[in-house]
Amino acid sequence: MASVLVVEDDQFVRSALIRHLTEAAHTVRSVGTALEALREVAHFRFDVVILDLGLPDLDGSEALKMLRGITDVPVIVATARDDETEIVRLLNDGADDYLTKPFSVEHLAARMAAVLRRARSSAGEAPPSPEIRVGGLAIDPLRRQAELDGVRLDLTRREFDLLAFLAGRPGVVVARKELLAEVWQQSYGDDQTIDVHLSWLRRKLGETAARPRYLHTLRGVGVKLEPPRPSGAEPPR
Numbered sequence: 001m002a003s004v005l006v007v008e009d010d011q012f013v014r015s016a017l018i019r020h021l022t023e024a025a026h027t028v029r030s031v032g033t034a035l036e037a038l039r040e041v042a043h044f045r046f047d048v049v050i051l052d053l054g055l056p057d058l059d060g061s062e063a064l065k066m067l068r069g070i071t072d073v074p075v076i077v078a079t080a081r082d083d084e085t086e087i088v089r090l091l092n093d094g095a096d097d098y099l100t101k102p103f104s105v106e107h108l109a110a111r112m113a114a115v116l117r118r119a120r121s122s123a124g125e126a127p128p129s130p131e132i133r134v135g136g137l138a139i140d141p142l143r144r145q146a147e148l149d150g151v152r153l154d155l156t157r158r159e160f161d162l163l164a165f166l167a168g169r170p171g172v173v174v175a176r177k178e179l180l181a182e183v184w185q186q187s188y189g190d191d192q193t194i195d196v197h198l199s200w201l202r203r204k205l206g207e208t209a210a211r212p213r214y215l216h217t218l219r220g221v222g223v224k225l226e227p228p229r230p231s232g233a234e235p236p237r
Helices: 011-023 034-043 060-070 084-092 105-122 157-167 176-182 191-204
Strands: 003-007 027-031 048-052 075-079 097-100 132-134 137-140 145-148 215-218 222-225
Touching (some): 011 105, 034 048, 034 060, 048 060, 084 097, 097 105, 145 157, 157 176, 191 215
Parallel strands (some): 003 027, 048 075, 075 097
Antiparallel strands (some): 132 137
């Protein structure tokens, strides 16, 4: 059972979501505007927020940014916008997952289960690993902080999880399926999500896919993280 905030201005859709979530034994609160949603998360603790983008008072993407300013609660965006640029922007703004309307109750349940597994895994009782060092990278799982050459990296929660997972296996090629299972806690998903987060990480590590330093993609195989090679060194064959 989870505590769910539904942010949806369409009364028919809102009522249907409330009914199905309640039947699934979740505790549900609902609002129809972005400002009401911000008040709710400021006063109540939720396990997940389902956020519609077509709100009457504020664009949903702006609402998402404001939510991220006050809470780390997982947010699943429900949107009728299905173009790649828009989806990338939503993920960049802090969405944990997204659903394209119209969607089935089963699809929503599966997305919620995956997001809740990830959140509970992050808050699990297992003690964090000791600090990880790879080249100039220093990753502290206890404080959930990472530094590159002594400079603090400003990482989102998912960027940190991805970086820490790869850094804990330096030089090992990790398949995308394994990244989805271990970092996103999903048995299936869109490779685009991984590509987007890798792109953000590369930018923050001061590299690009064409000129990688730490993150290396092996097309059709997976991704690995390893320390930069000395200047002038030949890549391994």
